[in-house]
Amino acid sequence: MGTAEETADDMPWGEVTPDAARRLLVAAVAAFAERGYHATTTRDIAGRAGMSPAALYIHYKTKEELLHRISRIGHVKALAILEGAAGGPGGAADRLADAVRSFVRWHAGRYDTARVVQYELDALGPEHRAEILELRRRSDAAVRRILEDGVREGEFDVPDVPGTTLAVLSLCIDVARWFNTRGRRTPDEVGALYADLVLRMVGAPPRP
Amino acid sequence: MGTAEETADDMPWGEVTPDAARRLLVAAVAAFAERGYHATTTRDIAGRAGMSPAALYIHYKTKEELLHRISRIGHVKALAILEGAAGGPGGAADRLADAVRSFVRWHAGRYDTARVVQYELDALGPEHRAEILELRRRSDAAVRRILEDGVREGEFDVPDVPGTTLAVLSLCIDVARWFNTRGRRTPDEVGALYADLVLRMVGAPPRP
DNA sequence: GGACACCCTAAGCGCTTGCTCACCCTCGGG
DNA sequence: CCCGAGGGTGAGCAAGCGCTTAGGGTGTCC
Numbered sequence: 001m002g003t004a005e006e007t008a009d010d011m012p013w014g015e016v017t018p019d020a021a022r023r024l025l026v027a028a029v030a031a032f033a034e035r036g037y038h039a040t041t042t043r044d045i046a047g048r049a050g051m052s053p054a055a056l057y058i059h060y061k062t063k064e065e066l067l068h069r070i071s072r073i074g075h076v077k078a079l080a081i082l083e084g085a086a087g088g089p090g091g092a093a094d095r096l097a098d099a100v101r102s103f104v105r106w107h108a109g110r111y112d113t114a115r116v117v118q119y120e121l122d123a124l125g126p127e128h129r130a131e132i133l134e135l136r137r138r139s140d141a142a143v144r145r146i147l148e149d150g151v152r153e154g155e156f157d158v159p160d161v162p163g164t165t166l167a168v169l170s171l172c173i174d175v176a177r178w179f180n181t182r183g184r185r186t187p188d189e190v191g192a193l194y195a196d197l198v199l200r201m202v203g204a205p206p207r208p
Numbered sequence: 209m210g211t212a213e214e215t216a217d218d219m220p221w222g223e224v225t226p227d228a229a230r231r232l233l234v235a236a237v238a239a240f241a242e243r244g245y246h247a248t249t250t251r252d253i254a255g256r257a258g259m260s261p262a263a264l265y266i267h268y269k270t271k272e273e274l275l276h277r278i279s280r281i282g283h284v285k286a287l288a289i290l291e292g293a294a295g296g297p298g299g300a301a302d303r304l305a306d307a308v309r310s311f312v313r314w315h316a317g318r319y320d321t322a323r324v325v326q327y328e329l330d331a332l333g334p335e336h337r338a339e340i341l342e343l344r345r346r347s348d349a350a351v352r353r354i355l356e357d358g359v360r361e362g363e364f365d366v367p368d369v370p371g372t373t374l375a376v377l378s379l380c381i382d383v384a385r386w387f388n389t390r391g392r393r394t395p396d397e398v399g400a401l402y403a404d405l406v407l408r409m410v411g412a413p414p415r416p
Numbered sequence: 417g418g419a420c421a422c423c424c425t426a427a428g429c430g431c432t433t434g435c436t437c438a439c440c441c442t443c444g445g446g
Numbered sequence: 447c448c449c450g451a452g453g454g455t456g457a458g459c460a461a462g463c464g465c466t467t468a469g470g471g472t473g474t475c476c
Contacts, residue, residue, distance in 0.1 A: 036330065038246035042434060052455050057435065059453095111450075119327070119385075153261065163393070163401045167379060174382040177266065177327075178374065185371070192370045199406050228423075250464060265465065267423095387442050 012110065015073070023049045023057040028066045032114035037067055037123040067120060068128045074117035075135040079160040081106055082142040093152030093204040099146060100172060100198045107175040108187035121123035143169055150202060157203030168198055220318065223281070229267040231257045240319035245275055245331040275328060276336045282325035283343040289314055300358030301412040305340045307354060308380060308405040308406045309399040315383040316395035322384035351377055358410060365411030376406055 016022040027048035031040040042063055046053045060066045086098030107114040121129060145164040150156030158164050175190060185193075196206055224230040235256035239248040250271055254261045268274045293307035315322040329337060352373040358364030366372050383398060393401075404414055 018453090036244070038244055039331070041432080043432095053434090054456080055454060063434070123247070134386060135340055159404075160307055163398075164405065167402065167405055170382040171379050172374065174378040174385075177382075178378060190371075193368055194375065196367075197372065197375055197409050200411065201408050201439080203408065249462080251462090261464090262426080262466080263424055271464070330442095 005134075012113070013073070016069075018059075020049075020051070020055070024051070024056055024059055025066065025070060029070055029113055029116055032067065032070070032116040032120060037116070037120045064125055064128070066125070067116070067123055068125075068132075070113070071117055071120070071124065071128075071132055074113050075132055078103070078106065078114075078117070079135050079139050079142070082139050086142040086146050092146055092153060092155045093202075096143075096146045096150065096168075096202065096204070097195040097199055098142060100168065101195040104175055104194045105171045105187045105191040107172060108179045108185075108190050109156060111176050111179045111181075114173075116174050118176050140165060140169060147202065150204065155204055164201065168201070171198070188191075209381040220321070221281070224277075228257075228259070228263070232259070232264055233274065233278060237278055237321055239326055240275065240278070240328060244258075245324070245328045267407045272331070272333055272336070275324070276340075278321070279325055279328070279332065279336075279340050280343075282321050283340055283347075286311070286314065286322075286325070287343050287347050287350070290347050294350040294354050300354055300361060300363045301407060304351075304354045304358065304410065304412070305403040305407055307351060308376065309403040311380045312383055312401040312402045313395045315367055315380060316393075316398050318387075319384050319387045322381075326381050326384050348373060348377060354367055355410065358412065363412055372409065376409070379406070389401075 013022050013026055015192050016025050024045060028040070028045045031044050031048060034182050035044075043053045045063075045066070046056050049055075056063075056066075060069070082099055085095055085102060088098060090098075103117060107118075107168050121132060144161060147156060147158055147161050147165055147168075151158050151161065172194065175194070179185075179187075179190065199206055209264070219233055221230050224233050232253060236248070236253045239252050239256060243252075250264050251261045252266050252270075253274070256261075264274075268277070289310050290307055292404065293303055293310060296303050296306060298306075314343065315326075315356075329340060332340060352369060355364060355366055355369050355373055355376075359366050380402065387393075387395075407414055
């Protein structure tokens with residue numbers, strides 16, 4: 001895609017410019033994740049970014065636009081993870097394990113962002129929500145594709161592919177709800193555990 | 209427990225009296241599930257119940273008390289489902305399948321209640337939240353007990369019991385997020401699918 | 417029929433919300 | 447040295463919020 005995404009892993013919001021707009025966006029992610037969109041005030045966001053409430057409206061038209069920007073960037077990132085794994089090398093089991101492992105790792109490691117992305121969809125306006133739902137449909141399709149490949153090649157035993165697709169994505173997404181940094185597990189550990197559990201769900205032998 | 213719970217399945221909020229208080233509570237569940245706690249106004253709740261905004265404060269001290277009552281009743285019901293299945297007859301696999309099936313059925317069939325119960329915890333005050341978290345710890349313990357039994361008796365192959373407990377509960381709870389009545393699946397179908405998936409996760413042969 | 421308890425409402429209080437507006441500070445180019 | 451443009455602020459507006467209060471209607475007891 002764009003050239004600005006090359007540092008996406010190191011600097012998660014590197015594509016957001018100018019600097020003041022990025023600071024506001026990072027502050028909004030923290031506030032939305034902690035209190036929820038509706039319970040967060042524009043004064044709270046501006047305060048976390050070290051600015052006055054009015055500064056927010058120089059860079060964003062409304063509070064909802066801020067949420068939309070966060071949600072769009074997050075969903076694009078999530079989709080890239082899943083499509084990257086779906087189109088990767090190896091058999092269906094390898095690709096499924098890779099998809100779950102990296103998707104879960106993102107939901108755990110960036111759980112504040114993921115929480116906003118996954119749980120504040122209803123706060124978006126109708127057109128913005130429709131745009132985001134299209135990205136989610138493509139995420140669903142990427143996982144379903146792996147399962148269909150595995151079934152066709154005899155690697156998986158899955159009676160209900162759409163239902164299992166839903167369950168796999170649901171399992172990964174819910175990590176953002178319960179994960180917190182004070183827990184005992186690291187994002188890598190949760191990713192490994194979940195990849196194993198999902199392989200069992202589709203009837204594939206566990207990875208080494 | 210109490211005698212008022214005998215009709216709990218037929219009339220979900222039968223234990224709430226008087227009638228006006230129940231109507232308000234049912235209206236609040238619908239509003240909280242649809243828009244979220246913070247986006248719901250007391251005027252909205254009272255309007256859905258066909259009353260004036262002031263009527264709410266005859267039966268409930270604050271909006272937060274309403275949420276607390278909903279959350280407590282819902283968590284008690286969820287805990288009863290899980291402890292009932294954990295203490296039921298049959299081997300660990302039967303009890304685990306039963307727990308998942310009925311827990312998922314409740315999350316799908318009463319998804320508006322479940323959504324409030326599972327996703328609005330942070331809106332509770334500190335003491336109320338602590339009380340609810342204790343109920344959740346007991347739910348976790350009920351599922352973990354089934355897994356431990358299954359491992360001890362050689363029915364299950366589960367390397368990480370606490371992690372798998374978390375995953376099983378997480379999978380079931382997230383049903384409340386994505387389920388809606390316009391979808392293709394019935395609560396019974398989702399319950400059956402999920403029970404099968406969870407048995408696979410713990411390495412047990414599928415039920416007939 | 418009068419006293420009383422119980423629900424409920426109309427009106428509105430004090431406060432916070434998302435957002436705006438008039439103004440200011442800083443800094444590169446002629 | 448002045449100028450204009452762009453990023454920032456202090457003060458505040460209209461609207462909506464959770465919640466309160468004074469009072470009215472209704473049914474049940476003696």
